[in-house]
Amino acid sequence: SQTIxxxxxxxxxxxxxxxxxxxxxxxxxxxxxxxxxxxAGRGLQLLFYxxxxxxxxxxxPQNLSASRPQDRQFILSSKKLLLSDSGFYLCAWNSxxxxxxxxxxxxxxxxx
Amino acid sequence: xxxxxxxxxxxxxxxxxxxxxxxxxSSSVSVYLFWYVQYPNQGLQLLLKYLSGSTLVKGIxxxxxxxxxxxxxxxxxxPSVHISDTAEYFCAVSGRGLTDKLIFGTGTRLQxxx
Numbered sequence: 496s497q498t499i500x501x502x503x504x505x506x507x508x509x510x511x512x513x514x515x516x517x518x519x520x521x522x523x524x525x526x527x528x529x530x531x532x533x534x535a536g537r538g539l540q541l542l543f544y545x546x547x548x549x550x551x552x553x554x555x556p557q558n559l560s561a562s563r564p565q566d567r568q569f570i571l572s573s574k575k576l577l578l579s580d581s582g583f584y585l586c587a588w589n590s591x592x593x594x595x596x597x598x599x600x601x602x603x604x605x606x607x
Numbered sequence: 608x609x610x611x612x613x614x615x616x617x618x619x620x621x622x623x624x625x626x627x628x629x630x631x632x633s634s635s636v637s638v639y640l641f642w643y644v645q646y647p648n649q650g651l652q653l654l655l656k657y658l659s660g661s662t663l664v665k666g667i668x669x670x671x672x673x674x675x676x677x678x679x680x681x682x683x684x685x686p687s688v689h690i691s692d693t694a695e696y697f698c699a700v701s702g703r704g705l706t707d708k709l710i711f712g713t714g715t716r717l718q719x720x721x
Contacts, residue, residue, distance in 0.1 A: 537713070539714075
């Protein structure tokens, strides 16, 4: 069966520090991969999605970037975190873009 | 392009009462529809989906939803809620094209009181 892993589960970082969040999927090949951010009490904001290795589409211009170095690995990064980067970050995958997405357990990021 | 609206940001209800969470969508083409649930500090879990066929869809945890094409709605219902149903619920829509992506609503917070 397919599984999705996100880590770390929680992270506290100072303003101006770098960020790297990792997401991996097991049990499938060539998945579509997504990064979402969920601010407190808000809905889901799609940040990036990828349909293949090295193929990244950005939905919202911001302080973050994404990379897909391997087929089932999706990384969210920042060189310098801002206070506004705080939130709950979710990774998701599906086999076809119009089909249900399957979500990881999320990373709670707090910026101090 | 598609869009989805969840009119109620919060729905308070007493335990064992029925509940309906509303979802309306907009699209110029045929769609797929989904409901997700999110418990605190967790990811989203698929409750149910409408792809084709019967317009009444049954999902996990006793939830069901009905696709109404004429009213462009996909409301989520449960005849008797439990305390454990307290969570955030998201409706999502996608077109049927292979490059269409899911579009999520802003969510409805269901609060079940004893």
